[in-house]
Amino acid sequence: MKIKYLAVSLALLATGLSSANADRLVIKGSDTLGAKLVPQLAEQFKAQHPGTTFDIAAEGSTTGIAAIIDGTAEIGMSSRRAKTSEVGAASAKGKHMKPTIVAFDGIAVIVNSANPIKGLTKKQVEQIFTGDVTDWSAVGGSGGKISIYTRNTSSGTYSDFKELAMKKRDYAGGSQKMAGNEQIAAEVGKNPNGVGYVGMAYTKAGGVKVMPIDGVMPSTSAVHAHSYPYARPTFYYTNGDPSGLAKEFLDFTIGPGGQKIVAQVGFVPIK
Amino acid sequence: MFVKKLTFAAVAFCFAFTGIAARAQEAGALLDLLVRKGIVSDQEAEEVRVELSKEAASTAAGKWKLSTPINEIELYGDARMRYEYRGGRTASNDPTNPNDWYERHRERYRVRIGLRGTLLDDWFFGLRLETSTSPRSTNVTFGDDSGVNGPFSKDSDRISVGQAYLGYKGFPDITLTAGRMPNPLVTTPLLWDDDINPEGLAQQWKHTFNVSFGGGGGAAESYSKEGYSKDGKGVVTTQAAAEPFKLKIDVFANFAQFVYDDTNPENPIGPARTTDTNGFTQRVPTTDAFLLAWQVGARFTFPNNIYFQLAPTLYNYTGTGDSFNTFFQGDSNSTNQTGINSLLVLDMPVEFGWKLWELPMRIFGDFAVNLEADDRAKAAGHPGSGGQRYAYEIGLGIGQLKAKSDWEIRGWWQHTEQYALDPNLVDSDIFDSRVNMQGVGVKAGYALADAIIFNLTWAYGWRSNGNFGTGGVGDIPINPLDQYQIFQADLNVKF
Numbered sequence: 101m102k103i104k105y106l107a108v109s110l111a112l113l114a115t116g117l118s119s120a121n122a123d124r125l126v127i128k129g130s131d132t133l134g135a136k137l138v139p140q141l142a143e144q145f146k147a148q149h150p151g152t153t154f155d156i157a158a159e160g161s162t163t164g165i166a167a168i169i170d171g172t173a174e175i176g177m178s179s180r181r182a183k184t185s186e187v188g189a190a191s192a193k194g195k196h197m198k199p200t201i202v203a204f205d206g207i208a209v210i211v212n213s214a215n216p217i218k219g220l221t222k223k224q225v226e227q228i229f230t231g232d233v234t235d236w237s238a239v240g241g242s243g244g245k246i247s248i249y250t251r252n253t254s255s256g257t258y259s260d261f262k263e264l265a266m267k268k269r270d271y272a273g274g275s276q277k278m279a280g281n282e283q284i285a286a287e288v289g290k291n292p293n294g295v296g297y298v299g300m301a302y303t304k305a306g307g308v309k310v311m312p313i314d315g316v317m318p319s320t321s322a323v324h325a326h327s328y329p330y331a332r333p334t335f336y337y338t339n340g341d342p343s344g345l346a347k348e349f350l351d352f353t354i355g356p357g358g359q360k361i362v363a364q365v366g367f368v369p370i371k
Numbered sequence: 372m373f374v375k376k377l378t379f380a381a382v383a384f385c386f387a388f389t390g391i392a393a394r395a396q397e398a399g400a401l402l403d404l405l406v407r408k409g410i411v412s413d414q415e416a417e418e419v420r421v422e423l424s425k426e427a428a429s430t431a432a433g434k435w436k437l438s439t440p441i442n443e444i445e446l447y448g449d450a451r452m453r454y455e456y457r458g459g460r461t462a463s464n465d466p467t468n469p470n471d472w473y474e475r476h477r478e479r480y481r482v483r484i485g486l487r488g489t490l491l492d493d494w495f496f497g498l499r500l501e502t503s504t505s506p507r508s509t510n511v512t513f514g515d516d517s518g519v520n521g522p523f524s525k526d527s528d529r530i531s532v533g534q535a536y537l538g539y540k541g542f543p544d545i546t547l548t549a550g551r552m553p554n555p556l557v558t559t560p561l562l563w564d565d566d567i568n569p570e571g572l573a574q575q576w577k578h579t580f581n582v583s584f585g586g587g588g589g590a591a592e593s594y595s596k597e598g599y600s601k602d603g604k605g606v607v608t609t610q611a612a613a614e615p616f617k618l619k620i621d622v623f624a625n626f627a628q629f630v631y632d633d634t635n636p637e638n639p640i641g642p643a644r645t646t647d648t649n650g651f652t653q654r655v656p657t658t659d660a661f662l663l664a665w666q667v668g669a670r671f672t673f674p675n676n677i678y679f680q681l682a683p684t685l686y687n688y689t690g691t692g693d694s695f696n697t698f699f700q701g702d703s704n705s706t707n708q709t710g711i712n713s714l715l716v717l718d719m720p721v722e723f724g725w726k727l728w729e730l731p732m733r734i735f736g737d738f739a740v741n742l743e744a745d746d747r748a749k750a751a752g753h754p755g756s757g758g759q760r761y762a763y764e765i766g767l768g769i770g771q772l773k774a775k776s777d778w779e780i781r782g783w784w785q786h787t788e789q790y791a792l793d794p795n796l797v798d799s800d801i802f803d804s805r806v807n808m809q810g811v812g813v814k815a816g817y818a819l820a821d822a823i824i825f826n827l828t829w830a831y832g833w834r835s836n837g838n839f840g841t842g843g844v845g846d847i848p849i850n851p852l853d854q855y856q857i858f859q860a861d862l863n864v865k866f
Binding site: 181183184185187188191197198201268270333 | 433
């Protein structure tokens with residue numbers, strides 16, 4: 101009889117825990133998405149779904165994908181595609197890495213607003229970030245040692261930029277790694293010789309200006325037309341097709357309401 | 372959904388029929404194109420990408436992770452099983468055992484396995500592990516163990532680093548290599564055992580000219596960018612773009628600075644080291660020994676598969692290292708056999724090839740002369756014998772071994788004189804790492820499969836000049852080596 105009571109009690113406790121977690125959504129991953137866009141989406145979603153709470157940790161795309169593999173988040177934000185090794189690791193743990201594009205982005209190359217340079221070519225961007233050139237005079241500037249600001253290695257933007265702009269070469273030895281887009285923009289804004297890259301949503305920071313690449317500025321139309329060379333999709337990763345609150349939030353994100361916020365924050369809507 | 376499945380099938384087709392490195396790029400490019408054409412949506416393309424990644428991750432190749440700087444990597448190697456007979460006869464005037472044969476029958480194997488590849492920014496590398504610790508042999512003899520651990524011991528079954536090199540090919544036509552490398556020089560076994568992987572620096576330059584006679588008024592076209600062969604051994608000529616041409620000229624120059632022997636220490640604690648070897652006290656030189664080589668050459672390729680190659684080379688030595696600070700004598704086992712004093716060798720390897728009834732044929736030869744043989748002979752106790760300065764070989768080869776059922780046979784005559792060459796570098800099989808030997812060699816091969824070759828080698832030699840020993844250290848502990856014979860049967864597997 102005691103065992104029966106214990107089983108019932110445990111069942112009730114489990115049910116109680118389950119219902120307590122039902123309105124809480126754990127999201128981890130990309131700083132590009134998680135610093136601005138997803139919190140604003142979450143606020144709007146909460147307004148429509150009172151009682152819902154969010155646990156958002158924006159520490160880089162790698163952490164978001166790892167969270168799906170480990171099962172520690174319902175949604176993994178990522179500004180890059182999952183690597184083959186990550187997809188393989190997920191499969192080995194019985195997880196299915198399902199990507200959903202939630203917005204497009206253009207990685208903008210920014211310099212200090214006092215820098216007289218008017219634009220860069222793809223080749224020059226590669227030369228700058230790999231350290232092939234170290235002085236602004238080599239790329240048409242007025243001179244001065246180039247200070248490079250990049251994201252840290254867990255960032256999807258860090259690896260995307262390497263692939264899109266640097267032919268997968270290593271960053272220059274003296275480049276400084278920042279925790280997020282806002283930190284990069286802030287540092288470049290303070291340093292007349294600074295250069296860095298940020299998502300389009302972070303180009304409005306004070307003291308910086310965006311460089312056209314081969315004459316093309318990162319814009320909604322250029323990203324949709326695939327004419328901006330550093331354009332990329334951004335993702336929510338889930339374990340298979342999402343369900344419950346995760347599905348509701350994902351549907352909201354890619355729906356009209358969510359995409360309006362996407363545009364307001366500075367990303368490019370998916371349609 | 373149907374479009375997604377169709378897309379997956381099309382892209383999977385690309386995966387199945389292309390190399391692993393090319394797959395991701397080609398599949399990615401194909402998906403991008405399909406998205407731009409509006410055939411699939413971005414979302415559908417991403418789902419296909421994940422499926423492809425999942426497929427790739429489940430393959431053996433997908434589990435092998437390479438670091439980002441590696442552009443291309445190749446696993447290669449070979450294994451060989453050998454039976455060998457080797458025998459040498461004492462001289463007829465040997466005081467204890469005249470005309471007696473010393474003979475060995477050995478069953479041997481060798482394994483060589485390597486990785487070579489290219490890195491970002493025009494760098495390349497190579498690493499090869501080999502059986503045996505000998506610089507001139509990769510063979511291990513079955514049963515040739517100490518016996519301490521019983522039969523089938525592993526005492527002699529050792530793996531050593533045969534090659535470890537890094538190089539750069541970012542300058543047009545130029546390849547720079549450092550480390551323990553495949554021999555960068557055009558050579559023959561007359562001077563160099565082909566198992567030797569020298570250590571040091573090498574600079575290679577190669578430029579191809581295509582000359583068109585007739586119609587074009589003798590115009591010459593120059594091709595500056597050449598491909599690099601991953602084994603670091605040579606520069607691969609790309610096919611000329613201009614048609615037609617009658618003559619292709621590959622001009623090359625190879626320079627090398629090999630560290631022959633390290634001195635340790637160069638500056639010892641206390642007084643400088645001395646030796647009484649030559650009957651009086653003298654200081655032991657404390658400098659590293661270097662072998663320096665300068666080679667320039669050209670290969671002329673005419674129509675109808677006719678070619679001619681010439682690669683004159685000058686070798687000289689500086690310093691003595693720890694092990695080569697005694698003059699070469701070479702007369703008997705009790706005298707020095709390895710000294711590198713007074714060696715300034717001019718070498719002239721040459722080859723002429725053609726096809727007869729679609730059968731490749733070639734005449735090959737090598738001529739070498741030691742320009743300091745007078746001093747070397749004098750130091751060896753034979754003043755006035757500086758005429759023993761020449762070495763040469765000439766041979767004929769028919770056939771080639773490229774694919775299953777191919778065959779090849781070569782025969783040659785070889786002659787070396789006592790003060791002509793460095794005895795530490797000459798081929799260890801023909802004739803037992805010795806100089807002052809001459810004789811004939813024959814080698815025949817048949818390809819049992821594309822990667823499996825069966826070879827038979829036989830050589831017979833005798834002392835070239837009876838007034839001298841047969842300098843050098845080989846497997847036959849006889850000096851002078853009055854007669855010598857070797858037979859080898861090899862089964863080679865290459866991968």
